[in-house]
Amino acid sequence: MAIRSGNTGPLVSLVVFVILTVLSLVAAIYFYSEAEKARVERATAQRELAKVLKPDSSESLASLEAAAQAEGVTLVEHLMAREAALATLVSGDSSGDLSKIRSSLGLSDSETAKQALDAARRAAQDAQAKFADQVKASEAAIAQADEVKAEAEAIKQAADEKVTQLTATIAPYKESTDRAMSEIADLKTELTQVREQAQSEFANQIAEEQAKQGALVASNQNLSERVQVLQQQLEQFRIKPSDPALLADGSIVDLGTNKDQVFISLGLRDHVRPGMTFEVYPDAAAIMYDPKTDRQSPGKASIEITKVGDTTSTARVTRQRRGQAIQRGDVLANAVYSPSYKYKFLVHGKFDVDADGKSSDDESNYIRGKIKEWGGVIVEGEELTPEVDFVVVGTLPPRVMAQPLGEDSSGYNAYLESKRASDAYEALIASARAAQVPVLNWNRFQILTGAADR
Numbered sequence: 001m002a003i004r005s006g007n008t009g010p011l012v013s014l015v016v017f018v019i020l021t022v023l024s025l026v027a028a029i030y031f032y033s034e035a036e037k038a039r040v041e042r043a044t045a046q047r048e049l050a051k052v053l054k055p056d057s058s059e060s061l062a063s064l065e066a067a068a069q070a071e072g073v074t075l076v077e078h079l080m081a082r083e084a085a086l087a088t089l090v091s092g093d094s095s096g097d098l099s100k101i102r103s104s105l106g107l108s109d110s111e112t113a114k115q116a117l118d119a120a121r122r123a124a125q126d127a128q129a130k131f132a133d134q135v136k137a138s139e140a141a142i143a144q145a146d147e148v149k150a151e152a153e154a155i156k157q158a159a160d161e162k163v164t165q166l167t168a169t170i171a172p173y174k175e176s177t178d179r180a181m182s183e184i185a186d187l188k189t190e191l192t193q194v195r196e197q198a199q200s201e202f203a204n205q206i207a208e209e210q211a212k213q214g215a216l217v218a219s220n221q222n223l224s225e226r227v228q229v230l231q232q233q234l235e236q237f238r239i240k241p242s243d244p245a246l247l248a249d250g251s252i253v254d255l256g257t258n259k260d261q262v263f264i265s266l267g268l269r270d271h272v273r274p275g276m277t278f279e280v281y282p283d284a285a286a287i288m289y290d291p292k293t294d295r296q297s298p299g300k301a302s303i304e305i306t307k308v309g310d311t312t313s314t315a316r317v318t319r320q321r322r323g324q325a326i327q328r329g330d331v332l333a334n335a336v337y338s339p340s341y342k343y344k345f346l347v348h349g350k351f352d353v354d355a356d357g358k359s360s361d362d363e364s365n366y367i368r369g370k371i372k373e374w375g376g377v378i379v380e381g382e383e384l385t386p387e388v389d390f391v392v393v394g395t396l397p398p399r400v401m402a403q404p405l406g407e408d409s410s411g412y413n414a415y416l417e418s419k420r421a422s423d424a425y426e427a428l429i430a431s432a433r434a435a436q437v438p439v440l441n442w443n444r445f446q447i448l449t450g451a452a453d454r
Contacts, residue, residue, distance in 0.1 A: 206416070213423065220427055225434075248284040248331035249339060253312060255326065260317045262303060262326055267311040270339040276305045276374055277318070277450035278332040287333050289444065296444040299333070300324035303450060318450075335390065335440060335448035336374040344377045344387050348428055349394030349421075351442055359395045367392065367445070374449065382424065384431045391432040392440045397421035 068078035087101060102109070107116055250270070254263040266272045279299040281287050288297045300321050307314040317326065336343060347368050350359035368378050371392075379388050399418055432439050440448065 209416070213420075217423075217427070220431065223431070247333070247338075248281070248287065249278065249334055249337055250332040252280065252326060252328055252330040252332070254328060256314070262315050262317065264303070264305075264313050264315055264332060265311075266332070266339060267309045267313055269310065271375055272305055272308055272313055272337070273373075274305050274308060276334070276337065278303050278305075278315070278334045278337075279447060279450040280326055280330050280332060282327075282330055284331050287331075287448075296447040298447050299450075300330070301326050303332075333448060334374065334450060335438075335445065336371050336376040337449075338375070342375060342377050343389040344379050345371050345390045345392055346379045346381070346384065346388045346428075347371070347392045348382060349397065349425055351394040353442070364394060367442075370449070382428070384428060384435060384437065388432075388437055390438050390440055391428065392445055393425065393429060394442070397425055 064078060065075055068075045071078060071081075073081070101107075101113075107113065250264050250266040252262050253265050256262060264278070280301040280303060281299040286297065286299070298321075301317055301324070302319040303315040304318050305313050305315050320326065336345070347364060349364070350361060351363040351367055352359045353363040353366055371378060379385065384391065397418055399422055429439055
């Protein structure tokens, strides 16, 4: 019994050892299996965590976990709360995602909020600097304006003082001026009344003058008719050409050795003098006048007396028509000159001798002097008398447009004067033609006296 007890001890120990070994092996296998499972789960967790956090962000993760624990929320809840707060801070909308935030801030895909904020801050700083410059410029302008205002006030004060002094100076004259203005107003009223009265009297005078003019025209017409009748009766008792201007006064008796020198049949006994001029015609029939054109036919030449003998005189040729030579027997004509008779001339109107477009009394006096120089007689007056042989008329007086009576009556006076001159001119020509008295205008006078342009 004692041996059996002693032999089973090792066996029990062996069995226990085997059982313990098996249990250890089973435990090892279990724990290895659990460790492998934990390792796989840990690797999976690490991969999932790597999707959110980088390996080097353990400190940031720790701080986030600590903040989440302090708030009593999970890390995800903490991160979502931070994201909502950030969205609210940036865009004012806690539910906005990144695209909405970019759209609300007007950011491009590559632009960050910090970049936009920095650009806005720089723009604000620039604007602030510009505003500061403008403020300085405004302050300088205000200071300058204050100076100008002070100067203007000083000028105004000085001007007010001068106005006060001037007012005090002119005060005595102002009263006199007021009195003078009152007197001028009274005088103007009086002048207006006088002018109205004068206009009335002037209108009556015009009516009387027009009535007188009508009577004179009628009387002149009757006189012209009487003169025509008397002229016809006179023509029955005397023989003479209808126009003394068409008479030949002398002739060419010889030609000088010089082609510009001729000898004529008039001398001292015929009352010619040096300087007298004549027109040369081939015969008396060539001395013609065309009443339709009011033009006198010019001769073949013009001559001027240079030397006077008893019965003949020497003359020089002052003008000669091309192709028409002067010959012996050519006749001479000068409307003013006559060897045996002194023609009487009535000179009427103003003449334009120098062809400058302006007629004058001086040029009329020049023609009167020439007529006297050549042996003619000037009949004074403006009316045609039976003794008149020629009527020499100037340019037709211009007509002035009539102006109504007003404050200035000079315009109407000028109209009346021009009308009287024009009517007198036309009436004289009509009377001369009715009495068959030759009428010479400046053109005819020049040609018939040999004084045409040389």
